[in-house]
Each structure stands twice: as C-alpha cells, then as structure tokens.
Amino acid sequence: MKALLFHALLMLPVAAGAAVMAAPTGTHPGQTTANSLLPIKSKAELTHYLRDTPAGTSPLDKLSPWARRRFLAQLEFGQRGVTTINFGEPMAELTHPQIVQLFALFGAEQEKLAQGLDIGLTPTEQSRIEREHIEDAKARGCAPEDCPESEIERRYDELILQEPPLSIPAAKRLALDRQRYGRLFADYQVPGRLSTTSKPDLRLLVRAVNEVLRSPSAMSGTYIAQLRMDLTEMQRRGMTEDKDYAQLYELLLSARQFAEATALLHQHPGLGESAMPTVRDSTANSSHGTPSALVVDTQGSLIRESVDLSREVQIVALSGDGCHFCDEAAQAIETDAQLRPLFTHRAIWLASQGDDFAYAKTWNRLFPDQPMHIAWQNSEWSMLGNDAWAALPAFYVYQNGKLTKKFLGWDGIKKFKQSLREAGALH
Secondary structure, eight states, X not given: OHHHHHHHTSEEEOOOOOOOOOOOTTOOTTOOOTGGGOSOOXXXXXXXXXXXXXXXXXXXXXXXXXXXXXXXXXXXXXTTEXXXXXXXXXXXXXXXXXXXXXHHTTOHHHHHHHHTSOOSBOHHHHXXXXXXXXXXXXXXXXXXXXXXXXXXXXXXXXXHHSOOOTTSOHHHHHHHHHHHHHHHHTTTSSHHHHTTSOHHHHHHHHHHHHHHTTSGGGOOHHHHHHHHHHHHHHHHTTOOOGGGGHHHHHHHHHTTOHHHHHHHHHHOGGGOOOOOOOEEEOOTTSOTTOOEEEEEOTTSOEEEEEOOTTSSSEEEEEEOTTOXXXXXXXXXXXXXXXXXXXXXXXXXXXXXXTSOHHHHXXXXXXXXXXXXXXXXXXXXXGGGOTTTTSSSSEEEXXXXXXXXXXXXSOOOHHHHHHHHHHTTSOO
C-alpha cells in the first residue's frame, strides 16, 4: 500500500549533516559556482544559492514557479542543516532522478533518502502534466512561466502554508485544518464547477482534499466523496491511470467501506493491489459501546473483534507505522520474562484506523505473541482521548474498566516496568 506511505511523507523530518561538496577543478579563486554553494545548510545559504545560481541551472528550476515557491517556503533548518523537507511538490511534478538531484542540494543524507524511495513521475506522466500547464497558459493568454496564480492555486497556498502551529493540541489543529479546507474549497467541490475547472487546478483540488484526509478522524464520507468526484472528472478528461486511484482505494479500506473498495479494485485492475482480504465480524454479541479492532489471522483474513476493557487489568499500547520506538518496546517486552506473559494475556497493541493491513502483517511476523490490532473506527476509542496516536508509543492501563495510568514514549525497560508497577499492572 504505497499511497499511504507517500502521503505520510509529504512533510518529512529528515536527518541533517553532510560533507561540503568541493568546487569543481578549474574554478578561479573567489569565483562562485553552483556546486561551491552546496550543500545548503541554512536559510542564509539558501538565499545565497538562489541569488548566485544562474537561471536554468538548478534542480529547483525543474519545478513550476509556484510549486517551487511552496517547496522553498516549507523547508526548515536546524543547526546542522535541513530538518524538514517537503515531498508534495516534487512528487507532483518531477521524475525520480530529478527528485534525487533536488534533494542532493541539501546534503548526501537527503540525496540518499530520495534515492531509497520509489517516488516520482514517469517521463510520460511528466510530459502530460507539462502539456496541461501549456494549454492552460495559452487559454489564459500568458506564458507558462509568467502566468499569475489561479484562484484555486492561491487558495491551495493558503491551505498548506498557513497551517496551525504544532503547539496547538492535535485534535484542535485537525479541526482547524478541516475548517480552513471547507472555507477555501467547498464552493469548488461541486459538479457544476468541476466541469469548468482547468486541468492544473483540478489536480490541485485532488491534492487539497488529500491534505485534509491525512487524518483518520477526517475520513468522513464527505471528503472521500469529493476525492471520488474529482477523480471521475479527471478520468472523463483522460487525465488518469489506474494507479491514480490507489489513494482512494486505501482510504475506502481505512473508512471500512470494503464493498466500495472491492468495486474500485475491479474497475481499475492496474492499481497493483492484491485482492481484498476476507473480513469476518465476531462482534455481534458484544455490549453496546464496546470498542473493536481488526486483527490479521494466520491465513491473512481480517477479523473484527471486541476489546473488553472491563477486565481486572488491561493494557492498551498504541503504535503506528514508522514508530521505531514502538518496535524497540515490543522487542524488549518479547525478551523479558515478566513482561512477555503480561502482554500475551493482558495487553493489546493498537494501531490507528488509518494504518494499513500490511503494517499489521509485518508486525505480527516480528512479534507473534504481541499481535497488532487496528482500530475499527478511531471514534470507538474515544476513551483514549483526543490526542490518541499523537505521540507514540502510548500506554494506557485499565483496571475494571477504569483508566488508572497513562504514560507516553519509551525510555527503556527499567522505567517502563516502574510505570507499570505504579499503575498496579506489574508486581
């Protein structure tokens, strides 16, 4: 399920630091060249590079003007170099080799990061998108590189460049994101306006709705229906391939709309996804309000099971794809004589509704005695609080249905055991 992985990469914290690249031989003392300005490790060095690099010679110039502006605006630097880099604009406009060249501007580690990811347009896709920009510019009476931003692109800038600060609690921040998206794009996400929207703007609408769909709590039928409507209009104009539906397919799975996901898979066999797994529901006799989760059995089928928090002791451990501290915790638990039986019989690992089944399968191969559960709906787990999955790993200890202790992060087995003893879960 690559689409969700790439979705999570749109704004990625990265390691910084690389050796400075030497100027090419033959350079006269004091002469500035593009390579002598690399790698870019600060805003000041970025300003220097942009000022002194001849037009048309930088990997940045492969991006369209407004995409280049968004990419640069979202770069963040620390003491040793770039700390946050945006994949959204490069993935929308560049081939894989061009993305690698772009990331190399910021050091060898960023170059290696880009090399290891299967992202980027094919030359055919890139040519198609370039033609769409040329046709749109012609219709607007301007050259592609000189066209002003369209109203939709201006609104897209506002959506992604004016995000609420990270200091705001996660739940409130996501609510503000949804409100901003609605204010900016609700009037455009209607069939009558989509039919007259330019092709470049139509692609931006898809990216905008995908921004709000980054949160599982936003996976309502409204947003998914908007994405489906946008893709239908793109298909009508010959702008799509089967793989363009991968994100919609995975969102349907995350929203537990399995029949719709199966139908989409049949309509677009080139998605490259395997057949929908069988889903069995064993919650029919569960009490009202009991939370549930999906587990993957040994045959690869999915089983929806109720989770009883009213037991004498029940631990809920929150995890997520890409959380290496979660992996460390599970490994330590697996090899500890006290913790292994406790987690085998009195605990569950729980991933968010938006995590995919492949993550659970991989986890289960590594830790068969601590199988991963995926929340059926995050809303069923409201007792964990609005900030659930905001910081991982997170551990909730329940006794007879009552939360007795919550602790975040992983700081080694000794401290973890002490927290469990304080909660009365370990003696």
